[in-house]
Amino acid sequence: MALNNLAQERRGVCYMGVSDWHRLIPLAWAHVARRTPLREQKRTCASLLCQLATASKGGSLRKVSCVEPRKYVRESECRANVTRYRLEEQRTPVARGVLEREKVISALLDMGFSDIHVNELLSMWPSVPTQQVLDFISELILLGLNPEPVYVAVKKSPELLKLPMMHVRKRSSYLRKLGLGEGKLKTVLLCCPEIFTMPQRDIDGIVGVLREKCLFTVQQVTRILHRCPYVLQEDPGELEYKFQYAYFRMGVKHADVVRTDFLRYSITRIQQRHVFLERLGRYQTPDKKGQTRVPNPLLKDILRVSEAEFLARTACSSAAEFDVFKKLFAREEEEKTESPMPDSERLSVDEEEEEEEEGEEE
């Protein structure tokens, strides 16, 4: 893999490297890899990763390229016939393309992808060079993702393969800085592949809101991004509003916002359920001392549970009433944003509920 990168940069020399590589008989090698017991495969994978890591950190590529062939030439010496056949083939451009593809395939198989997945990955976006596919996937593997989630993510969002590698590398390193590596990245990537495609300033916008406006700690931000990846797709202003609603309107503290994955829920769901409970008299915003007359229901019993369970256990109300409430509430919110109309303008509306005005004698 590293060799091929080298190939892209130093054309003349690469042929030397490439022909060295030829002796590896990639196809044969692939067979070997597949027949190798899993433990050894993993070791192979690990050593590859190690080398990749070295390569990506800017280690000497040449050194890497030398290590590989020597190691595997021993293994494939017995396939000399096939080698000779290959050496002849590699002279033509078509052959070169095929060869490159073979290399990529082996590399992917080495990483632990299945045959089927390898084929799918390489045919997902035909206009993207196979090398680029490999580079991108390698980057994800380096970030600590396992092959299966990588496959799923790329399958879901093939446009990821089109990203320029420099951008991908920059983004990877940024994500590592944010604490999103390994398992954490998997969830985020599956929900939100935009985490690789979105402009840096957009991520900065979200992270900025979380850090500077909402005042979450770095660890809290990591956890939020990991567990509520959709925040990345939100408008920063709306995200801030959601937090303020939690903190000021509902009296939920930072730690609880993070712990309950509060930011994962839509503002509509939050407001509907909260205001419904509040008007029922079942939720009270804590006073300055953080106290309420009656303990509030747990946040998970408000937000996380299904609507049916919310109604049955937390609100103790009916679906029909909640439906009406939602409609009325939506209308209230809509009219709040329009200019408020004073009651007196509703000419024919009966104000039977008028105040008794004492002292207005004849």
Place this chain on the structure above:
Amino acid sequence: AATEPKFPATQLALQNFDMTYSIQFGDLWPSIRVSLLSEQKYGALVNNFAAWDLVSGKLEKLSARDFVNDAICHGEVEAESGQTTTPSLASGSCSPNLRCFTFPRGDVSRFPPARLGSLGVMDYYLMDAASLLPVLALGLQPGDTVLDLCAAPGGKTLALLQTGCCRNLAANDLSTSRTGRLQKVLHSYVPQDIRDGNRVRVTSWDGRKWGELEGDTYDRVLVDVPCTTDRHSLREEENNIFQRSRKKERQMLPMLQMQLLAAGLLATKPGGHVVYSTCSLSHLQNEYVVQGTIEFLANQYSIKVQVEDLTHFRKLFMDTFSFFPSCQVGELVIPNLLANFGPMYFCKMWRLT
């Protein structure tokens, strides 16, 4: 001098209600509470002095239904199938000619504002549909002399006129500014020839004096007393009776209400009927006042007053309104999100002697 801490009267009202009504209504209170705090539902009272059939048609097109008509039909069907044991309390005892449209249960549509019709009067009057029930319960009959003791701002007064039964209607309210509003309503809805002459009289006197002023005079009396106007007090800050400065006044309300009801009963002919109504949920302003006044009149004036059972009446309107099942006397419409009308308490009485 230290200033009082800023605490909105609407909040004080809510606190007061949470304390009293959670006990009075128990498990029902949360659903009443959420309804009081959400937009109320209106009914469109058709103006019989306009082209009422066209107006009815227009309202039907909006998918609203005349709940009065529905209730009466419902009652007639039951009477025919022999389900009612008291035919005297059947549809005949409801005040006639009242047409009021509402949207079905769960439907939150709003009526368009009322408009001036071709006959120079407005086509319908938007009001809390529950406000019509005291007028329906009063059971006007053609040729009745009617007194509306606390008439402003005029919705129920207008409904009384819509029945076409009033030989004479006396409409009174203590407050001159409020009777001003009442006059405006009458001008917009009722043709001049009916307003003129002795047919409709508007006054701004003290209702408590009516026993002396016009004792034993009226066939039907409506006493729709000033109260804590529960729904209104939760929304409007201005002039709110839960302001700290009006605490004494608020505490004196049941007394005032009893005096007004007593006056209304005294102004009724023996054999005549009175309906007492409030727009409060409070037991102290409702049943307590009725029972207290009846007892007072029995003791002080030897006047016998009997409460009339409205169970059958309530059943007619059960599909449109939510009623509280446990009133000792009278009926109480409680707000519910599916039928966000009320609160409206009403009790019908018969002056026997």
